[in-house]
Every structure is written in C-alpha cells, then in structure tokens.
Amino acid sequence: MTAAAKPFPVRRLSRWSLPVGVLILGAILLREATDLPLTQAYAGIGPGFFVLAIGLVLTALGLALSYQVMRGAIFEPEETEGADIGRPMSWTGFLTAAAGVFLPIGLIGHAGFPLGGAVAYAFITRAYGSRKPLADVLIGFAVASITWFAFTRLGVQLGGFFPPGGF
Amino acid sequence: MAVLDALMHGFAVALQPMNLLWALVGCALGTAIGVLPGIGPALTITLLLPVTVTMSPTAAFIIFAGVFYGAMYGGSTTSILINTPGESGSMITALEGNRMARNGRGAAALATAAIGSFVAGTIGTILLTVAAPTISEIAFVFGPAEYFALAVLAFTSVSVVLGASILRGLVSLFFGLALAVMGTDYQAGLPRLTFGVPELSDGIGITVVLVAMFAVGEILFVASRLSREPQKVIAVNGPIAMSREDWQRSWKPWLRGAALGFPIGVMPAGGSEIPTLLSYTLERRLSKNPEEFGHGAIEGVAGPEAANNAAVAGVMVPLLTLGLPTSATAAVMLAAFQNYGLQPGPTLFTGNPELVWGVIASLYIGNLMLLVLNLPMARVWVKLLAIPKPHLYAGILIFSLVGVWGLSQSWVELLALALLGLVGYGFRCCSVPIAPALIGLILGPMAELQLRRALAIGQGDPMTLVSSPIAAGLLIVAALLLLIPLLRFLRSRRNETPSLTAAQ
Numbered sequence: 001m002t003a004a005a006k007p008f009p010v011r012r013l014s015r016w017s018l019p020v021g022v023l024i025l026g027a028i029l030l031r032e033a034t035d036l037p038l039t040q041a042y043a044g045i046g047p048g049f050f051v052l053a054i055g056l057v058l059t060a061l062g063l064a065l066s067y068q069v070m071r072g073a074i075f076e077p078e079e080t081e082g083a084d085i086g087r088p089m090s091w092t093g094f095l096t097a098a099a100g101v102f103l104p105i106g107l108i109g110h111a112g113f114p115l116g117g118a119v120a121y122a123f124i125t126r127a128y129g130s131r132k133p134l135a136d137v138l139i140g141f142a143v144a145s146i147t148w149f150a151f152t153r154l155g156v157q158l159g160g161f162f163p164p165g166g167f
Numbered sequence: 168m169a170v171l172d173a174l175m176h177g178f179a180v181a182l183q184p185m186n187l188l189w190a191l192v193g194c195a196l197g198t199a200i201g202v203l204p205g206i207g208p209a210l211t212i213t214l215l216l217p218v219t220v221t222m223s224p225t226a227a228f229i230i231f232a233g234v235f236y237g238a239m240y241g242g243s244t245t246s247i248l249i250n251t252p253g254e255s256g257s258m259i260t261a262l263e264g265n266r267m268a269r270n271g272r273g274a275a276a277l278a279t280a281a282i283g284s285f286v287a288g289t290i291g292t293i294l295l296t297v298a299a300p301t302i303s304e305i306a307f308v309f310g311p312a313e314y315f316a317l318a319v320l321a322f323t324s325v326s327v328v329l330g331a332s333i334l335r336g337l338v339s340l341f342f343g344l345a346l347a348v349m350g351t352d353y354q355a356g357l358p359r360l361t362f363g364v365p366e367l368s369d370g371i372g373i374t375v376v377l378v379a380m381f382a383v384g385e386i387l388f389v390a391s392r393l394s395r396e397p398q399k400v401i402a403v404n405g406p407i408a409m410s411r412e413d414w415q416r417s418w419k420p421w422l423r424g425a426a427l428g429f430p431i432g433v434m435p436a437g438g439s440e441i442p443t444l445l446s447y448t449l450e451r452r453l454s455k456n457p458e459e460f461g462h463g464a465i466e467g468v469a470g471p472e473a474a475n476n477a478a479v480a481g482v483m484v485p486l487l488t489l490g491l492p493t494s495a496t497a498a499v500m501l502a503a504f505q506n507y508g509l510q511p512g513p514t515l516f517t518g519n520p521e522l523v524w525g526v527i528a529s530l531y532i533g534n535l536m537l538l539v540l541n542l543p544m545a546r547v548w549v550k551l552l553a554i555p556k557p558h559l560y561a562g563i564l565i566f567s568l569v570g571v572w573g574l575s576q577s578w579v580e581l582l583a584l585a586l587l588g589l590v591g592y593g594f595r596c597c598s599v600p601i602a603p604a605l606i607g608l609i610l611g612p613m614a615e616l617q618l619r620r621a622l623a624i625g626q627g628d629p630m631t632l633v634s635s636p637i638a639a640g641l642l643i644v645a646a647l648l649l650l651i652p653l654l655r656f657l658r659s660r661r662n663e664t665p666s667l668t669a670a671q
Binding site for chain 2: 151
C-alpha cells in the first residue's frame with residue numbers, strides 16, 4: 001500500500017473509480033427508494049425498505065472508500081492466474097477482449113449463434129496474442145457450431161443456426 | 168441406525184448405472200476445470216445449469232458434487248507441477264508441492280495430495296453423513312426470525328473473511344444485494360430498479376451475474392494484463408507413488424488436515440482457504456524438521472490438501488441442512504436447488520431423502536473415482552494445459568454465451584452479461600472479492616422475505632427479531648464479526664500509526 005512517488009494523473013484519477021462507482025450505485029438506490037412505499041399495513045416494512053437500507057449502506061461505504069483514497073490508499077489488483085499484475089494495464093488487450101464480449105449482443109440475435117460466436121472467438125484470441133485472425137474465425141465458427149448442435153440436442157434453445165438464411 | 172439405513176438407500180440410488188455415469192462425468196469435468204486456469208467450480212456449475220434442467224435433480228446434483236470435489240483434486244495437480252493454484256484452496260500446495268516437484272519429488276507430491284484428498288474427503292463425507300441429519304433436526308425449530316439472522320450471519324462472515332479488506336467485502340455484498348432487489352416485488356407487485364425495462368421485471372438472472380462476474384470479468388482482466396512468461400510444466404518421472412517414509416510422514420498430516428478442514432468448512436464463510444493455511448502452519452510447528460518447509464516438505468502438501476477436501480465436505484453441511492451457502496460454489500448449488508423448486512433445509516431430508524442421500528452416497532463414490540482418475544492419470548490431465556491460452560479463453564466465452572443466450576435468447580441479457588462483466592473486471596482491478604456479491608444476490612431475497620415474515624408475525628415490532636435465543640445469538644455473532652475488526656481499527660487509529668494497512 002505504498003503510493004508510488006509520482007503517480008500518473010490518470011492513475012490518480014482512476015483511484016477514485018471504486019469510491020465514485022459505489023457512491024453512484026448508492027445514489028441510484030436512494031433515488032429508487034423515494035418512489036417505493038417504505039411501510040406496508042401492519043407487516044412493518046414495504047418494498048422500499050430494503051432498497052433504502054442498501055442505498056444508505058452503499059453511500060456510507062462509498063464515503064469510507066473516499067476517505068481511504070484521500071488518505072492515499074491505492075486499490076491494487078488481485079493476483080490472478082495467467083495475469084501479471086506487475087505490468088501496466090494494456091488498453092489494446094482490454095478493448096479487443098471487450099469487443100469480443102460486446103459484439104455478440106447484436107450479432108447472435110441477427111446472424112445466429114455460430115456466427116456471433118465466431119466473431120467473439122476471434123476477438124478474444126486476438127486479445128490473447130493470437131495473430132491468425134482468419135484461422136481463429138474459422139476455428140471459432142467450428143467451436144460455436146459444434147456447441148450449437150450439442151446444446152440444441154440437449155434441449156437448450158439457442159435459436160436458429162443462421163437466421164438470415166432461414167435455417 | 169436410521170442414518171445407516173438412509174445411507175444404504177442413498178447408495179442404491181447412486182449405484183444405478185446412469186448415476187454412476189453422471190458421477191464420473193462430474194468428477195472428470197471437475198478435475199479438468201481444476202487443472203485449467205480461468206474457470207472454477209462455481210462457474211462450471213453455473214454453465215451446467217441450463218443443460219441440467221432437463222435432468223432429474225438427483226442426477227444434476229451428483230454431477231455438481233463431482234465437479235466440486237474434482238476441482239480440488241485438479242487444482243492440486245497444477246499447483247504442484249506448474250506452481251499456479253487452479254483453485255484458491257490449493258495456494259499452499261503451490262508453495263510446498265512445487266518445491267517438491269522441482270527437487271524431483273513431483274511423484275510423491277502428487278501421490279500424497281491425491282491420497283490425502285481421498286482420505287480426508289472420505290472422513291469429511293462420513294462426518295457429513297453423521298452430522299447433517301442431526302443439524303437438520305435442529306433447523307426444524309427455525310422460524311422466519313432465525314432464518315433472517317442466519318442470512319445476516321452469512322452476509323457478515325462472508326464479507327469479513329473473504330478478500331483483502333472488510334470494506335471492499337461489504338461493497339461486494341451490497342452490490343449483490345442491490346442486484347437481488349431488482350425486479351418485481353413479490354408482495355406489493357411493484358417494480359424495483361427495473362428502469363422501465365420489461366426484461367428486468369423478473370429480476371436479473373443469477374446465471375447472468377455469475378457468468379459475467381466470473382468468466383467475462385476474468386477474460387477481460389487477464390487480457391488487460393497478459394503474462395508473457397511461458398508456463399513451465401515440471402516433468403514427473405516414474406510411477407506416481409510414495410515411499411515408505413513418505414507414507415509415514417503423510418498419514419498424520421492427512422488426519423490432522425481433515426480434523427481442521429471439516430469443522431471450518433461447516434462454519435459460515437469457513438471456505439477452504441483458512442483451513443489449508445491453518446493446517447500448513449500446524450504441520451510446520453509439529454514437524455521434526457521445520458527447516459524443510461519452504462523447500463519441499465511433504466507434510467506441507469499432505470496436510471493442506473487433506474484440509475481443503477475435508478472443508479468441501481464441511482461446506483455441504485450448512486448447504487444441505489440449512490440452505491446456507493458458505494462459499495461461491497455452494498451459493499451456486501443453492502441457486503440450482505431453487506431452480507428445481509427445492510428448498511434445502513430440514514424438509515429436504517424428509518421430503519426428498521432419495522436426492523439428499525443419493526448425493527451424499529455419490530460423494531463417497533466420487534472420492535474413490537477421483538483417486539483412480541488422478542493418481543495414475545495426473546500426467547494425462549496436465550496435457551490439458553497444452554490448449555493454447557487464446558483458444559482456452561475464447562472457448563470459455565463461447566460457453567458463457569451459450570449459458571446466457573440459452574436462457575431466453577434475449578439481447579438484453581447479453582448486454583447485462585457484458586456490463587456486469589465490466590463490473591467483474593473492476594472488482595478484480597481493486598481486489599474486491601466476488602463471492603460476497605453472489606451470496607448477497609442468492610440469499611438477499613430469502614433474507615428480505617424472512618424479515619418481512621418475521622415482522623408480520625411480530626406485528627411490526629422489531630424486537631421480535633431477537634426474541635428467540637437462537638436468532639439473538641446468531642445476530643450477536645454477526646455483529647461481533649463486524650465490530651471486532653472495526654474496534655481494532657479505531658484503536659490503532661488512536662495510537663496514530665500513520666499506516667493505513669489496518670483499514671485495508
């Protein structure tokens with residue numbers, strides 16, 4: 001927990017992300033609680049009670065975290081297998097992987113699970129250092145298709161194989 | 168012997184050919200994911216949920232139990248041979264076992280880990296068999312107030328024990344609770360935190376949250392800080408066996424490990440990390456040659472490995488008897504019970520004896536299978552690590568997408584998956600533990616329901632929550648768990664030490 005002598009401005013800002021995130025979440029819950037009845041007949045508490053309580057605690061936690069950050073605390077990342085937390089964060093790796101996670105949202109519904117899966121697969125392999133995009137798309141398509149067939153046979157509904165083609 | 172009768176019935180269920188096959192599937196899958204990085208038992212069981220809905224609950228839980236036990240076996244193999252603990256419970260094994268492997272004693276390390284896991288797992292399962300029915304009888308007197316107090320105890324202990332700081336443990340817990348209140352309130356029928364999105368009126372699916380926080384969060388995190396160091400698997404020559412001396416040095420640590428692991432596993436938030444650490448410390452203190460520790464002492468593998476497997480059996484006790492999950496994996500299994508419309512607790516033992524005893528019996532069988540799967544075949548499992556990392560993580564994402572898309576084929580859930588994946592990424596960046604969020608999400612609705620019931624019975628008088636000695640006792644323990652570290656922190660503040668470490 002020793003602060004680096006001169007952290008980058010970005011780093012200094014990013015230290016606030018946890019307390020600010022918690023405070024925003026707390027605010028959302030408190031806002032919602034104002035719309036809900038707190039009490040209900042003789043049952044004591046209504047639907048708003050838990051929302052209010054959680055919102056209050058989250059706000060308190062956010063303030064406590066802010067206090068820690070002001071006192072110079074830095075929230076270090078967690079030790080994870082396969083990750084080297086001593087390295088600075090790689091935005092390329094993160095954004096490529098994130099693209100693999102976000103692109104299927106629209107793709108799977110419109111282009112079907114195997115195609116959407118293939119795109120996701122190719123982005124993740126790229127983020128993890130593979131430099132053969134064409135091969136990865138093909139492997140991804142194979143993996144996703146096999147998964148689609150296997151799970152559909154098991155009774156899991158995964159939609160059409162290729163909806164635009166009417167399959 | 169009612170217990171013995173019940174257990175025999177359980178074996179009759181577990182020994183049916185199909186159930187034996189499912190146990191084998193679970194054990195093999197568990198070992199595999201224990202060996203592989205990036206995927207643990209909690210996530211595996213989550214991804215299996217959509218597949219197993221078409222199965223009988225007994226078959227499903229036999230698979231889940233196999234995965235749970237198997238992950239512990241698989242985790243020890245990788246920690247010994249490449250020094251990366253596949254599971255958090257095998258951190259210590261990585262320390263000592265990897266040293267052994269580097270000294271050319273990998274075979275003995277693998278053997279003591281597997282045999283110790285078997286011995287302790289079996290002892291743990293026997294204790295589970297004896298303790299569970301008794302505890303479930305006690306639970307018959309539990310009313311809403313007691314269940315609420317139990318949930319509060321689970322909440323505080325999970326947030327205090329797991330993770331780097333209590334504050335961040337609580338952040339995780341309340342994040343989970345916030346997700347739990349999403350959806351239509353069951354009593355008043357009012358939408359809560361749905362933001363007008365119709366898909367959210369049923370609340371957010373546990374599968375989505377789990378897959379996002381565990382799998383997607385991990386995929387994003389590892390991608391952003393990819394380790395460039397190649398993994399080195401230490402080769403093991405000769406058969407995986409132990410010498411006479413190894414046996415002599417191992418059997419006591421196994422028993423002591425089991426004795427530590429089981430009771431701690433039973434406790435709320437006991438988990439498997441603490442008993443392994445305790446066992447390691449104990450063995451070092453008892454050892455005639457403590458200087459070997461840190462350089463490959465076999466006791467340092469035997470004890471902790473036994474402890475973590477006994478702890479897994481211990482975790483099953485509160486789960487089956489009270490419906491109280493004390494680890495992330497147990498929380499997912501509770502969610503699975505709920506999927507089947509089953510409520511773990513005393514009624515499960517009376518209402519579904521076939522299921523409960525079938526699963527318990529399959530734990531005995533699974534342990535034996537795992538010994539056979541792991542002892543001669545450790546080298547085969549290690550081959551799984553030959554899967555290139557890019558394809559491993561991409562494959563995990565494909566399975567995650569299946570798990571979520573298969574629920575309702577709605578893009579809203581895929582969006583929730585991606586967004587909660589970002590949250591999971593953020594949690595990892597700040598060392599916020601994930602398990603408390605799951606416990607909050609899964610136990611939150613139960614806590615709210617029981618609180619409302621208790622208050623309705625007590626006509627709104629909050630004193631009703633502490634009117635029974637059990638409820639009051641549980642709440643006091645829960646409060647102490649939070650207050651003691653807080654008091655310690657305040658006292659250290661008064662002495663004005665400039666460091667912030669006490670608060671972290």
